[in-house]
Amino acid sequence: MSVKTLPIHPQPLPEELLSSWMVRLALANRFSLHTFYNKVIGYNGQIWTRDVDRSCSYELIDLLHQYTKQPRKVIQSLSLSSYEGLLFESLSSNALAPWILSAGIFHRKRRNAALQYCPLCLREDSTPYFRKTWRLAFYVLCEHHNCLMESTCPSCKQPVLHHRIGIGKENTVPHMDISLCHYCGYCLKYVTPRYLYRPGCVAKHYLLKLLKHHSNGPWKCGNNLLSFGLAYFKGIWFLLSSLRSKKATVLREEINRATGLHLKASRYHTFEGADHSERLEYMLCISWILSGWPKHYLSACYKANYVRSSVAENPKKLPYWFNSIIDSQLGRKVYIRSDEEMLAACHYLYSQKQRVTRANIISELGFSSDQAIRAAKIWARL
Ligand SMILES: [Zn+2]
Numbered sequence: 576m577s578v579k580t581l582p583i584h585p586q587p588l589p590e591e592l593l594s595s596w597m598v599r600l601a602l603a604n605r606f607s608l609h610t611f612y613n614k615v616i617g618y619n620g621q622i623w624t625r626d627v628d629r630s631c632s633y634e635l636i637d638l639l640h641q642y643t644k645q646p647r648k649v650i651q652s653l654s655l656s657s658y659e660g661l662l663f664e665s666l667s668s669n670a671l672a673p674w675i676l677s678a679g680i681f682h683r684k685r686r687n688a689a690l691q692y693c694p695l696c697l698r699e700d701s702t703p704y705f706r707k708t709w710r711l712a713f714y715v716l717c718e719h720h721n722c723l724m725e726s727t728c729p730s731c732k733q734p735v736l737h738h739r740i741g742i743g744k745e746n747t748v749p750h751m752d753i754s755l756c757h758y759c760g761y762c763l764k765y766v767t768p769r770y771l772y773r774p775g776c777v778a779k780h781y782l783l784k785l786l787k788h789h790s791n792g793p794w795k796c797g798n799n800l801l802s803f804g805l806a807y808f809k810g811i812w813f814l815l816s817s818l819r820s821k822k823a824t825v826l827r828e829e830i831n832r833a834t835g836l837h838l839k840a841s842r843y844h845t846f847e848g849a850d851h852s853e854r855l856e857y858m859l860c861i862s863w864i865l866s867g868w869p870k871h872y873l874s875a876c877y878k879a880n881y882v883r884s885s886v887a888e889n890p891k892k893l894p895y896w897f898n899s900i901i902d903s904q905l906g907r908k909v910y911i912r913s914d915e916e917m918l919a920a921c922h923y924l925y926s927q928k929q930r931v932t933r934a935n936i937i938s939e940l941g942f943s944s945d946q947a948i949r950a951a952k953i954w955a956r957l
């Protein structure tokens with residue numbers, strides 16, 4: 576078949592994901608994906624057994640360009656590598672990439688739900704399609720409809736695998752709507768949207784702003800305005816890694832107490848491989864931290880005795896806005912204790928039948944001289 580005989584070549588839609596456009600292209604021409612890419616446009620390499628949105632060969636981009644007349648640059652911009660310089664420095668085809676939901680491809684199978692969807696966006700589309708942002712791990716809410724992102728079909732519980740539409744039905748013309756579940760045919764447009772019900776949750780407002788402005792800014796941390804998204808997302812990524820680590824149990828408890836969140840020790844190796852409910856809770860935590868940066872974070876760290884070395888083994892890798900705070904405020908060995916903590920310590924001394932004096936506070940509790948004077952004064956006021 577020559578280029579001229581390819582009857583339909585749909586335009587990529589705003590923010591469309593490469594695989595979504597590639598699937599629509601095949602279905603619009605009434606071919607199964609395998610037939611279309613192998614026989615019609617004659618591409619012999621692997622496509623669907625890899626994560627084509629992360630890594631698309633030059634040869635395939637060139638063939639797509641020849642058959643659709645879309646500029647190569649436009650085709651490249653549909654892939655996740657277009658986030659280079661914003662979410663990460665560069666995207667390799669096999670190593671874990673920050674922020675990209677991991678498909679967990681193993682021997683042709685995909686172990687994780689790596690593509691999310693908003694049922695209301697799909698419902699409003701005149702031609703339903705999947706967006707690039709729906710592959711991002713921090714994208715837990717729809718910025719347009721404020722509902723939770725979904726990642727499985729509610730009918731059969733399968734993940735969304737739009738590239739499997741028509742598999743096993745090679746002799747029939749596959750249906751053309753990409754919003755139908757590949758496994759059971761349920762229409763994902765009609766999934767009932769779920770909303771985040773957290774009355775008075777300030778973090779939710781910050782999170783929605785973060786999602787809305789993630790690509791063009793403003794990238795705000797408290798009153799600081801960052802010029803580059805890369806530094807902003809790098810800092811958030813390190814914050815998440817440290818918050819999810821085993822070392823952060825007490826810190827998580829302090830944050831839960833202060834915010835009403837439900838952070839738990841993670842069941843997943845990476846944030847990008849975690850389920851939606853865990854990612855949502857941690858992104859709300861990040862939003863709370865950034866909305867009151869650095870006060871919110873430092874107060875929780877002080878209460879949890881969380882120090883610089885607990886945050887990152889190599890703080891030099893951290894962006895300046897983050898490192899400057901942990902270096903100046905969490906680098907010390909003597910922690911700043913709140914009045915509440917001091918009082919609790921004095922009560923402990925008293926319960927041990929000890930006199931609550933400056934000398935005893937130093938010798939028995941290991942407080943610095945300044946802190947012991949302050950603690951003794953607080954105790955004396957009772
Ligand atoms: Zn939506």
Ligand SMILES: [Zn+2]
Binds near residue numbers: 728729757758761
């Ligand atoms: Zn289904």
